[in-house]
Amino acid sequence: MRTFPIGGIHPHDNKEWSKDQAIERLELPDKVAIPMIQHIGAPSTPVVKKGDKVLTGQLIGQSVGFVSANIHSSVSGTVVDVDGYANGQGQRRLMVVIKREGDEWVESIDRSPELKRECTLSSEEIIAKIKDAGIVGLGGAQFPTHVKLTIPDGQKAEVLVINGVECEPYLTSDYRNMLERAEEILTGVEILMRAVKVERAVIGVENNKPDAVAHLREVAQKNNYKNIEILPLKVRYPQGGEKQLIAAATGRQVPPPPALPISVGAVVCNVSTTIAVYEAVQKNKPLIERVVTITGKDLKSTHNYLARFGTPVSRLFELAGLPEGDVKLLNGGPMMGRAIVDITAPLIKGCSGITVLSGKEAARGKELSCIKCGKCVEACPMGLEPYLLSKLGKLQKWDMAEEHYATDCIECGCCSYTCPSYLPLLDYIRIAKQTVMTNIRARAAANKK
Amino acid sequence: MNELLLTVLTLSVLGALLAVILYFVAQKFRVEEDPRIDDVEKMLPGANCGGCGFAGCRAMAEALVTRDNISSLNCPVAGGEVMGSIAGFLGKSAPQQSPKVATMRCGGTCAKRPKINHYDGALSCAVVNTFYVGESGCAFGCIGYGDCIAACKFDALKLNPETGLVEVDVDKCTACGACVKACPKALIELRKKWPKNRAIYVACRSKNRGAVVMKVCKAGYIGCGKCAKVCQFDAITVESSLAYIDSEKCKLCRKCVNECPTGAIKLEGMEPLPKEPKVAAPKPEVKVETAKNE
Numbered sequence: 001m002r003t004f005p006i007g008g009i010h011p012h013d014n015k016e017w018s019k020d021q022a023i024e025r026l027e028l029p030d031k032v033a034i035p036m037i038q039h040i041g042a043p044s045t046p047v048v049k050k051g052d053k054v055l056t057g058q059l060i061g062q063s064v065g066f067v068s069a070n071i072h073s074s075v076s077g078t079v080v081d082v083d084g085y086a087n088g089q090g091q092r093r094l095m096v097v098i099k100r101e102g103d104e105w106v107e108s109i110d111r112s113p114e115l116k117r118e119c120t121l122s123s124e125e126i127i128a129k130i131k132d133a134g135i136v137g138l139g140g141a142q143f144p145t146h147v148k149l150t151i152p153d154g155q156k157a158e159v160l161v162i163n164g165v166e167c168e169p170y171l172t173s174d175y176r177n178m179l180e181r182a183e184e185i186l187t188g189v190e191i192l193m194r195a196v197k198v199e200r201a202v203i204g205v206e207n208n209k210p211d212a213v214a215h216l217r218e219v220a221q222k223n224n225y226k227n228i229e230i231l232p233l234k235v236r237y238p239q240g241g242e243k244q245l246i247a248a249a250t251g252r253q254v255p256p257p258p259a260l261p262i263s264v265g266a267v268v269c270n271v272s273t274t275i276a277v278y279e280a281v282q283k284n285k286p287l288i289e290r291v292v293t294i295t296g297k298d299l300k301s302t303h304n305y306l307a308r309f310g311t312p313v314s315r316l317f318e319l320a321g322l323p324e325g326d327v328k329l330l331n332g333g334p335m336m337g338r339a340i341v342d343i344t345a346p347l348i349k350g351c352s353g354i355t356v357l358s359g360k361e362a363a364r365g366k367e368l369s370c371i372k373c374g375k376c377v378e379a380c381p382m383g384l385e386p387y388l389l390s391k392l393g394k395l396q397k398w399d400m401a402e403e404h405y406a407t408d409c410i411e412c413g414c415c416s417y418t419c420p421s422y423l424p425l426l427d428y429i430r431i432a433k434q435t436v437m438t439n440i441r442a443r444a445a446a447n448k449k
Numbered sequence: 450m451n452e453l454l455l456t457v458l459t460l461s462v463l464g465a466l467l468a469v470i471l472y473f474v475a476q477k478f479r480v481e482e483d484p485r486i487d488d489v490e491k492m493l494p495g496a497n498c499g500g501c502g503f504a505g506c507r508a509m510a511e512a513l514v515t516r517d518n519i520s521s522l523n524c525p526v527a528g529g530e531v532m533g534s535i536a537g538f539l540g541k542s543a544p545q546q547s548p549k550v551a552t553m554r555c556g557g558t559c560a561k562r563p564k565i566n567h568y569d570g571a572l573s574c575a576v577v578n579t580f581y582v583g584e585s586g587c588a589f590g591c592i593g594y595g596d597c598i599a600a601c602k603f604d605a606l607k608l609n610p611e612t613g614l615v616e617v618d619v620d621k622c623t624a625c626g627a628c629v630k631a632c633p634k635a636l637i638e639l640r641k642k643w644p645k646n647r648a649i650y651v652a653c654r655s656k657n658r659g660a661v662v663m664k665v666c667k668a669g670y671i672g673c674g675k676c677a678k679v680c681q682f683d684a685i686t687v688e689s690s691l692a693y694i695d696s697e698k699c700k701l702c703r704k705c706v707n708e709c710p711t712g713a714i715k716l717e718g719m720e721p722l723p724k725e726p727k728v729a730a731p732k733p734e735v736k737v738e739t740a741k742n743e
Contacts, residue, residue, distance in 0.1 A: 084657075090582035092657065326567070341566045341581055364569050394573075427571035431579055 001207060003234035004244040005253075007381035009414045010236060011335070013208050014169045018295040018302035023176050025306045026319075028103060032075050032310025033085050033095040034060065038349040039136040040143045041067035046096055052079045057106040057286050060096050063134070069144045070134035072286040074308035077101040088313070088331045088345040089338060095346070098310070110283040117187050119194060119281060126195040126281055133280030135287050139163055139174075139240060139270035140332055142350035145277065148269070149195050151262060158265030160193050160201040161249050162274060164216075165233065165240040167206060168333030171353035173291040174271050176304045178205070178212040181275055182219040188274035189228055191281050196267050200227050203271070204249045206239060207232045237335060238412035242268045244381050257407050272352070292316070292347060296356030298323035307347055314343040316354055326359030334362075335413045365422030376415035376425055382408045386415035390425040393432030398439060401432040407440070409433050485539065486514050492535050493524055498602050500525045500625025514539065525549060525639075526623035549624040550642040551605070551617050555591040555634075556652035556715060558612035562587055562666040578633040586665040589655040591615060591636055600631035619646045640696040647718035649694060649701055651676075656689045663711075670713040676705035 037043040044061030048054060054073040061071030077100040084092035105111060121129070131146035151157050162185075166174040178185065189201050205213050216230045233239055233248050242261055243254045245268060252264040261268055269277070272290060279285040288308060295302045300321025307316070317329075330337035331351050340354070376386035384405055392401040406429065415425040490510040497505040501524050503512060513519055513535060523546045524532060536542060564584040570576060574596040582588040593613045598606045605621035606628060608614070619642070629637045636654055651670055655662045659671030672690025684698035685705060694705070694714070706716045707724065 086582075089580065090586055091588060092661075339566075339581070341586070362569070424571035424576075427573075427576045431573075431575055434579060 001232060001234040002248050003236045004239060004247040004381060006383050007379050007414060008236040008238065009379050009417055011169050011417065015172050015208065017170065017297060018293050018304060019172045019175060021302055021304050023180055023291055023304045023306050026311065028075060028100055028308065029311040029315060031097065031099050032308065033097045033346045034071060034074065034310040035087060035346065035348060036061045036071060036094040038071065038142060039069040040141065043094065044068060044071050046082050046094065048079050048096060050079055050082060054079060054098060055104050055106045057109050057288055067144060067147055069136050070132060072134055072288050073098060074288040074310050075100040076104040086342040086345055088340040088342060090342045108284050115183050115187065116282040119191050121281065123195050123197055126191060129281050130277055133286040135273060135276045135280055136349050137270055138272040138276060138290055138349065138352065140336065140350050140352055145269065145273055148267060151196060155262050156265060157196040157198050157262060157267050159250055160189065160196060160198050161245055161266050161268045162189055162201060162203040162271055163240055163245055163268055164203050164205040164212065164271040165245060167237045167240040168335055170295050170333045170355045171293050173293045173304055173352050175209050175212055177272055177275060177291055179215055182216050183223065184275050184278045185271050186220055186225045186228060188278035190225065191277055192269055192274065202249045203228065203230045204233050204245050205230065206235045208235045238381055238410065238414065241381065241410050241412060256405055287349060290349065292351055293353035294320045295353060298358050299356055309348060310346045312344055313340060313347055313354060317343060322356065323358065328357040328359065328362035330355040330357065336411065367423060368421040370421055370423060373420060375418045375420065379414040379418040381412060381414060382410060384408055386425045386429060389432055390423065390428040393428035398432065398435050402436045406432045406436045483514050486510050489513050489535055492531060494526045496526050496602065496623065498526060498623065498625040498627065500623065525625055548642040549639040550619050551622050551624060551628055551637050552640045552648065552650050553591065553615050553617055553637050554650055554652050554654055555614060555636050556668040556713060557585060557587055557590040557666045558614060558668065561668040562590060575633050587655060589634060590666065592634065596631045596633065597628035597637060600627040602627065643701065645718050647701060649699055649703065649706060649714065649716050651692050651694055651713055652715040653713045654691065656691050658690055668711055668713055671711055673710060675708040676714060679704045679708050
């Protein structure tokens with residue numbers, strides 16, 4: 001069975017807590033706060049003001065520039081405020097707060113449950129629809145999908161890789177989607193193949209989800225979805241990383257930045273994103289809801305909710321029942337998730353799940369000295385030297401960090417996970433990466449002048 | 450005995466020969482350098498802190514000797530007196546710059562700004578700043594992991610474990626500015642140094658609205674603007690609900706301190722004005738007060 005060639009770890013997947021919970025529709029919240037930045041790139045500009053009436057699916061944030069995404073209202077009601085509110089990390093971001101009144105949708109949205117498979121639109125039309133719908137990568141990175149699908153001049157896509165890996169422990173939202181919405185996924189894949197003009201698509205699924213593989217294969221065969229291969233992959237974290245998945249599914253190695261996956265002819269998309277693409281193109285439905293897992297060993301109950309964006313995450317905790325004592329709340333899984341410090345924060349596009357760990361589970365070990373064992377080097381899926389980059393980050397040697405490819409780091413956390421001395425390697429690498437990126441951008445801007 | 454003599458002789462001749470060669474080489478390749486650079490370097494404090502903007506004291510000394518106009522150069526560590534004597538030595542006009550001191554502008558102590566979460570990552574303010582707002586929920590306040598303390602070469606900064614805030618030792622601080630660069634929240638400012646460690650400054654950098662500030666910190670600046678109204682010297686400006694006191698314009702009259710409802714304006718080294726000031730003409734009163742204190 002295939003996997004990516006270097007590095008990686010194999011933590012316990014912990015999916016058993018929520019994998020058998022069917023997707024439930026979460027009741028509509030009374031009030032939503034929708035951030036104007038839920039994507040990588042420039043923040044959107046709000047196009048509504050206090051007192052405006054909005055419908056479900058109505059545009060409320062206009063994208064600014066190419067790398068940006070539209071934002072739509074997830075409920076119908078009255079805009080009560082447009083101001084800075086705290087996000088999950090407690091940082092204040094511009095949000096549109098809407099008080100819900102009923103649930104009236106924009107008329108052009110087709111809400112019928114029937115599958116609409118035929119698509120005769122051209123590549124440009126599909127990409128334009130995806131852009132209008134404000135679709136971003138739902139795997140967690142929140143990169144605007146229309147940017148990914150726009151193939152630069154002189155390059156050609158050869159294969160579409162669909163990410164059904166869900167290598168992050170605990171999370172099961174992609175898994176439930178694959179089991180319950182397989183036909184929508186496969187239709188979405190066909191649409192994406194049209195959009196990037198390729199003949200072949202591979203859906204990579206890790207082998208700890210054999211029922212998802214079997215189900216997708218069965219649906220594909222029964223309904224005659226051609227040229228879509230469902231490929232089981234050996235369980236290994238971080239297989240869901242774009243470059244790791246390309247290597248696992250196609251055997252091609254993406255060169256270091258600024259090269260992108262397209263330079264080896266691959267375009268990658270998450271399975272949940274594929275459903276959003278299907279709904280946007282065939283049903284005119286913008287991205288206003290997603291499947292969110294709420295899971296953890298100590299929760300009273302675990303769920304996979306189909307929730308509207310802007311729902312306060314505290315609502316999910318109320319329904320799941322938080323355990324007593326100290327807990328760590330994570331937006332995402334335990335490997336790449338970010339701790340939530342403000343539970344009034346809204347649910348956003350990139351939130352594939354919320355993991356609750358007990359204080360004891362989450363505590364890091366006491367930091368000791370580096371013993372030069374090289375485990376982090378062995379674990380790094382990008383072939384970097386984490387111990388060195390971390391040191392350079394700590395000492396603020398940004399030039400040297402750049403020479404050692406700090407920008408290549410995908411922040412998967414394998415190095416910190418594997419370190420026997422409990423060093424916070426990734427914490428320092430992340431500042432090195434951010435600073436080097438800022439320096440590179442500043443240099444590029446200076447050169448332009 | 451012969452071998453011993455021969456060895457001594459050979460080495461002596463060799464030594465003399467090499468000395469002669471070295472002498473001529475030194476003559477030939479001598480670098481012409483102003484001898485005053487060495488003298489000026491000796492007069493500088495030799496801390497090599499980089500506070501002047503140069504790589505070290507030697508580079509600063511070179512600039513002082515070679516440049517015609519040295520009014521823009523200032524060694525914050527040495528202070529005005531030494532700079533004056535250097536200028537006198539070089540026969541140039543002395544740069545007139547008042548001494549400064551680093552000031553940490555956050556008053557959110559553990560009691561006034563309680564921690565609402567527990568941070569478990571790398572102990573560095575810069576790292577915390579990349580993750581989230583910090584343990585208290587205030588996005589502008591002191592994080593307290595001491596990036597500034599690590600940057601200080603003069604041991605002038607200390608973390609007070611009771612308040613959880615960094616404190617500046619005014620006597621040790623040389624205003625080199627290393628901490629200003631190290632603080633990811635831009636809390637530290639170099640302000641005018643008054644005699645007897647006196648200071649008035651706004652100990653809050655939060656640009657949030659008053660209601661938001663009050664939620665996380667009882668010592669925050671809430672943007673009421675009373676201080677700006679009472680100031681007679683135009684020293685206080687309020688912008689995006691945050692006041693700033695210009696230390697060059699401030700005359701330490703202390704009126705703003707009494708006006709502040711949250712105590713965000715800090716007064717150091719002086720007694721505050723009596724709570725109900727007399728209804729006399731304000732200006733002369735100020736003079737009397739300062740005279741008393743001096």
